[in-house]
Amino acid sequence: MITVHGYAAHDAHSPLVPFTFERREPGPHDVQIDILYSGICHSDLHQARDHWSNALYPMVPGHEIVGRVVKVGAHVTKLKVGDFAGVGCMVDSCRACEACRDDLEQYCAEGATWTYNARERGSDQLTFGGYSDQIVVEERFVVKIPASLDLKAVAPLLCAGITTYSPLRHWQVGPGQKVGVIGLGGLGHMGIKFAKAMGAHVVMITTSPDKGRDASRLGADEVLISRDVDAMAAHAQSFDFLLNTIPVAHDLNPYMALLRRDRTMALVGVLTEIEPPLTGTSLIFGRKSVAGSAIGGMAETQEMIDFCAEHGIVSDVEIVPIQAVNEAYERLLKNDVKYRFVIDMASLRTAVA
Amino acid sequence: MITVHGYAAHDAHSPLVPFTFERREPGPHDVQIDILYSGICHSDLHQARDHWSNALYPMVPGHEIVGRVVKVGAHVTKLKVGDFAGVGCMVDSCRACEACRDDLEQYCAEGATWTYNARERGSDQLTFGGYSDQIVVEERFVVKIPASLDLKAVAPLLCAGITTYSPLRHWQVGPGQKVGVIGLGGLGHMGIKFAKAMGAHVVMITTSPDKGRDASRLGADEVLISRDVDAMAAHAQSFDFLLNTIPVAHDLNPYMALLRRDRTMALVGVLTEIEPPLTGTSLIFGRKSVAGSAIGGMAETQEMIDFCAEHGIVSDVEIVPIQAVNEAYERLLKNDVKYRFVIDMASLRTAVA
Known part of the structure; x- marks a missing residue:
């Protein structure tokens, strides 16, 4: 197992706090990513505070994830070590239903596996999101980020x-x-x-x-x-x-x-x-x-990233350290951001070191 | 002018009663129709009783009209005397907007002229509908009814x-x-x-x-x-x-x-x-x-009638005399009809004679 540092909510009413947990070692089709940036989506706040009455704690939010590939399984073909990679709202789906076959995993008939506040398929293991320093995801649910893009401003592309x-x-x-x-x-x-x-x-x-x-x-x-x-x-x-x-x-x-x-x-x-x-x-x-319309499938997410590279499009972001995530949530409630907070995960590594 | 006999509502609370009024003589593009059957649409009841707060009285309801052509203007090409003809919810539109040019007169940018409870274009003259023995309509808003169809069961096709x-x-x-x-x-x-x-x-x-x-x-x-x-x-x-x-x-x-x-x-x-x-x-x-979706354009209404002729489709109707229209409304409120009342306008002629 891989030891991962992050921030988690433990109930609907308390701030997010440092949290150490484990992720699986990458399997043959998996990609391990050192997370560099993680966007703060308004739905992170809703879920951390259980506004939708479906919270699973401890919850490590974050589904706008950009990082660097540090390890790949033997059968991974899309990415190699050193590539920049992105992970969005989903990390798995049934892969057999009509929607999955149509590259629209977000409409999976069984329900996609969300990046956090969900359980891994066929397991009780909670999924943990991008407010953390490492993530392991099957390559189908990872997109490749061209190095030409400003990485910190790429993170919100994965959801917004x-x-x-x-x-x-x-x-x-x-x-x-x-x-x-x-x-x-x-x-x-x-x-x-x-x-x-x-x-x-x-x-x-x-x-x-x-x-x-x-x-x-x-x-x-x-x-x-x-x-x-x-x-x-x-x-x-x-x-x-x-x-x-x-x-x-x-x-x-x-x-x-x-x-x-x-x-x-x-x-x-x-x-x-x-x-x-x-x-x-x-x-x-x-x-x-x-x-x-809900997010987009993985093939279209890659197409969107490539479109952004071609047209020089990224998000307008304000970078915050992970230690300021609770304050960022408060500002989010007042729409006080132009237009997306992104957590610089280096702040987590500095604190951990 | 043509003297026309029909039934009208004079306010929201009284029953429909016999009413005599005038229609224009047919112009060069007009068709004059002896009305044989007139369907009772639920919206007739809503409008006669001013449920939509837009009633114009006196109101002669009826927009599911089938009859026989008795006179045509000099430039009429679609119909000739003796043909069976139908009139639906509209009798006019601007004819110039994108919707009219696309044969979707029901979405006319200026608003179509409804067959009753409306005013003729550029005039204060009220339009009067099918609970009457004669109607005069420009040929664009008249469809041709194949003689092979059961006429009394055709009337509801014009709206329903x-x-x-x-x-x-x-x-x-x-x-x-x-x-x-x-x-x-x-x-x-x-x-x-x-x-x-x-x-x-x-x-x-x-x-x-x-x-x-x-x-x-x-x-x-x-x-x-x-x-x-x-x-x-x-x-x-x-x-x-x-x-x-x-x-x-x-x-x-x-x-x-x-x-x-x-x-x-x-x-x-x-x-x-x-x-x-x-x-x-x-x-x-x-x-x-x-x-x-709202009704259909006139070209599509003709297509629908022709489709019905090809497939032997008509409505399931219960025929009533015009004298029973108020009773029919009461039964309509109880959904007590399979599936459309149609007024046999011969009942009006008998009474008038």
């Missing part, structure tokens, strides 16, 4: 990146289209960068005029303030696609009115009940759709 | 028929697919007939075991009782398309669980707020969509 890239690809966003990205946070800022790089005319849609100031820097062609009724009316029935990244319940109806006939709004953030309620007429008049 | 045919076509229902039709009423019974004729494996999904008895006669291959939790679980993630014809607010989440990945449930009946609320996870896990 693929969560926005995948629906933009699935609904075939491209040149000649007007695309709205609703909500500006970890997901939204990536959605803007991707939609722009795919060639669309990109409108950042936000409740906050303050956030609009970042719009053009991030790549947006226009800003639409959703609380401005006249502005919303001026954009009525003009969008080819809406990527809705808002992570809390909100009124979808005003956004549906922005869509052209036969177009779709994809939800990637709101996991809760949709309130106030959607009305049937928002869908029926104009034959519109509300859809959802 | 096209409302179900159009989404089944749009979402490309066909052989090899498992399709669910949710709700068994005027719309649902047509959805079953169409989906079967298109070659799908059709499952009638209903809350009521009683209604299931009609399933095989209507063409369903299976019946699924939506209140049977075990049966619903057995069908989880197995449907390629769901046509939801339920006309009142209801919980969509159990139906979303029936869909396969990347599939759609189309709403055609529920115009209200969707309560209890849809949850984001019902869409996100499996990349599923909820969509809406």
Whole structure:
């Protein structure tokens, strides 16, 4: 076994604290990664604090993982020692169902094995995430990171990146289209960068005029303030696609009115009940759709990383030491980050040494 | 002007009563139709009683109209005197917007002109519907009815028929697919007939075991009782398309669980707020969509009529005299009809004579 140092939550109410645990030695298809950076996703906070009533403790969060390969199993072909590698939200799946065969492991019929707050397949062993110095993952669930990218700003691509890239690809966003990205946070800022790089005319849609100031820097062609009724009316029935990244319940109806006939709004953030309620007429008049999308499969995650390398895309990040993770969670609750915290795992090694 | 006899509502609380009014003489592009049959759509009741707070009185309901052409304008090419003709929910639209140019007049950017409870374009003149003995409509909004079809059972095709045919076509229902039709009423019974004729494996999904008895006669291959939790679980993630014809607010989440990945449930009946609320996870896990669909364009309405002629499809109807329309409304409120009331307009002529 490998001894691993990290930070863990032990219950819903206490801060994360240093935690030492063990991981398996790499098997023939496994990759062992020295973790360099680990992004802080809002869902880390939700799970560490058991907001979703499914917490398994001790919990080592983190599913936006970038590091260097230090060991590979005998049958590993995708990566070699010294490569930079990434791990996202999943570390396993059934590999036999239709979704897995279609490279959409996130929709595995048996349920994918999440990187943390889950149990390894066919075992009671908890999975432990990226707030740690080492991880061992089967190569199917590891992506290769080109050395040309700024590694610390790559970490959020593994969740925030693929969560926005995948629906933009699935609904075939491209040149000649007007695309709205609703909500500006970890997901939204990536959605803007991707939609722009795919060639669309990109409108950042936000409740906050303050956030609009970042719009053009991030790549947006226009800003639409959703609380401005006249502005919303001026954009009525003009969008080819809406990527809705808002992570809390909100009124979808005003956004549906922005869509052209036969177009779709994809939800990637709101996991809760949709309130106030959607009305049937928002869908029926104009034959519109509300859809959802979850992260992306491993093949598409690699495609997204390669797309980022090609277009020079990374996340906007603020680097924090692991010792500041609890403070970062508090700031996250106030949306006080542009646009993603990333833990520099060197801070853990220094402390351990 | 043409003097027309019909039945009208004069306020939200009184029964429909005999009403005489005038229609324009047919212009060069108009068709004048002697109305033979007029279906009773549930929306007739809603509008006559002002349930949607948009009633314009006096109101002559009826948008499932079948009759015989008695006069045509000089430029009419589609129909000639003596033909059987149908008129549905619309009698006009802007004809210039993208939707109209795409033969989807129901999504006209300016709003289509509805057959009743509306005003004629550019005029204060109210439109009057099919509970009457004559109607004059521009030929674009008239379909030709093959004489081979049972005319009295054709009337409901003009609304209930096209409302179900159009989404089944749009979402490309066909052989090899498992399709669910949710709700068994005027719309649902047509959805079953169409989906079967298109070659799908059709499952009638209903809350009521009683209604299931009609399933095989209507063409369903299976019946699924939506209140049977075990049966619903057995069908989880197995449907390629769901046509939801339920006309009142209801919980969509159990139906979303029936869909396969990347599939759609189309709403055609529920115009209200969707309560209890849809949850984001019902869409996100499996990349599923909820969509809406409204009737169909005029070209597709003609296609639907021709499809019915080819496949011998008509509605299951109960014929009533116009004098029984108020009683029919009361029975409609109790779902006491299999599956559509149709008014035999000869009853009006007898009374007038």
